Amino acid sequence: MACSRGLAFDADVSSTDPAVVERGAKLLHDSLVITHELGGTHFTGALYSALGKYGAPLTAPGRADIVRVLRDLAAEAASRGMTLGLEVCNRYETNVVNTARDALRLADDVGATTCSYTWTLTT
Numbered sequence: 369m370a371c372s373r374g375l376a377f378d379a380d381v382s383s384t385d386p387a388v389v390e391r392g393a394k395l396l397h398d399s400l401v402i403t404h405e406l407g408g409t410h411f412t413g414a415l416y417s418a419l420g421k422y423g424a425p426l427t428a429p430g431r432a433d434i435v436r437v438l439r440d441l442a443a444e445a446a447s448r449g450m451t452l453g454l455e456v457c458n459r460y461e462t463n464v465v466n467t468a469r470d471a472l473r474l475a476d477d478v479g480a481t482t483c484s485y486t487w488t489l490t491t
Contacts, residue, residue: 370410370453371403380418381437382430382464393437400441404448411445412453414462416474422463434464438478 373396375381381392396415403411416434417426438452445452454471465471 369406369408370412371399371406371408372411372413372453372455373399374414374419375417377418377420381415382417382426382434384427384430389433389437393440396437396441397444400444400448400450404450409449410451410453412455414455414457414465415441415452416454417462417464419457419461421460424463426463431464434474435477438474442478 375392375395377383378388379392379395381389381396383389383392400411416438442452454465454475456465456468456471459466465474
């Protein structure tokens with residue numbers, strides 16, 4: 369079984385506000401735990417940012433926070449025998465992962481062996 373989620377702007381791990389990043393990290397952790405408790409083996413979605421159009425490009429500190437949060441989440445997922453999925457979204461939904469190359473680069477930077485990639489077609 370798999371569960372999916374997206375993040376809101378008030379819990380965006382790519383934010384420049386440390387409190388917002390930590391709120392997002394907690395939400396991802398709690399969601400992973402719930403997925404595991406439900407018997408899930410895969411936790412997927414846009415786990416790296418809020419879903420919505422951004423007014424500016426991703427910042428270097430924002431990307432660093434994404435990598436840090438996902439490294440922790442991937443380690444926790446691995447300890448539970450779970451796989452993370454990174455959903456590729458179009459540019460109107462996020463400014464982080466819009467192509468397969470973006471997803472592969474992020475997974476490489478996270479260094480997780482328990483990441484997969486989910487492609488969705490949106491119109």
